[in-house]
Amino acid sequence: MSNAEARLPRLHRLAERIGAVAGLDDPAEAVAKWVRGAIPRGPVKDVLSGTPLGHAVHPLLTDLPIGTWTSAVVLDVVGGRAARPASRRLIAAGILAAVPAATTGLNDWADTTPASDAVRRIGAVHAVANVTGLGLFAASLAARMRDRHAKGVALGLAGMGALTVGGHLGGHLSFARGVGVDQTVFEPAPEDWTEVLDDAVLRDGEPRAAQLDGHPIVLVRHNGRVVALADRCAHRGGRLHEGELVGDCIECPLHGSRFSLDDGSVERGPSAYPQPTYEVRVENGRIAVRASRSPQA
Secondary structure: OOOOOOOHHHHHHHHHHHHHHHHHHHHHHHHHHHHHHHHOOHHHHHHHHHHHHHHHHHHHHHHHHHHHHHHHHHHHHOOHHHHHHHHHHHHHHHHHHHHHHHHHHHHHHOHHHHHOEEEEEEEEHHHHHHHHHHHHHHHHHHHHHOOOHHHHHHHHHHHHHHHHHHHHHHHHHHHHHOOOOOOOOOOOOOOEEEEEEEEOOOOOOEEEEEEEEEEEHHHHHHHOEEEEEEOEEOOOOOHHHHHHHEOOOEEEEOOOOOOEOOOOEEEOOOOOOOOOEEEEEEOOOEEEEOOOOOOOO
8 A cells, every 4th residue: 555545534445445346347237237228318317317407316315315214213312212103204204215316326326337447336335335224224114113113223223324334435436536526517618719620620520539728629510610519528528529410419429418519508318417618710720719708508
């Protein structure tokens, strides 16, 4: 272990060690492949991905089971006998709320291919921990319904332990690994015109990669004009210049998100975020771009 790694928080190092376990790859990919087949591209996948919301919907939905189960455990500790019915109802509500939370999480996780093997592995353990928590709370509710309250409380506490593990790994995925965030949020937006490509090499209908201040953009000649967008897909970082034009949109080659060539808006998910666009001019045989001066749709 290097000195830099040793200075990282222990829980961060633990998460990264999980990401190094190659033995998780085969079962994880088998499940991810099944999920991708079960949720085809289109309106249902868009809803599960948060496209109509404008950001990933999974983190929002996880608040519901976490909140209800945490409240039930607190009542177990401080509520006394009178709080037992409320604890049972809260646990049941959390079980119901966990279903859409798990479904959206599986959808997001299945789309992490091929960004990072570590992300896929950490996400798999995150899912297992949360499903374990769901199973323990389901067993807790069953025990309480049979008037085995002490056992139910013990199972609930174990369930909270599993959720804590899953929550830490979920936070690591989002904030340390960037899963579910807009991949283009730090794309450059130069105010001055910057030349990026010879106009003669840009063929009609063929996306072409270029560099803007060291960051990739994609140029497209479409309907007699040249348009420029960030090349890195906002969803999972796919290279749009490797994609295809579909009508007035460009389609990401990884997961099929479609972005309007006019303003970068999402025409089809799973991306929940629009694609940054740039103003373009052609002078003296050179294509130049700069930050868009109009609000993005």
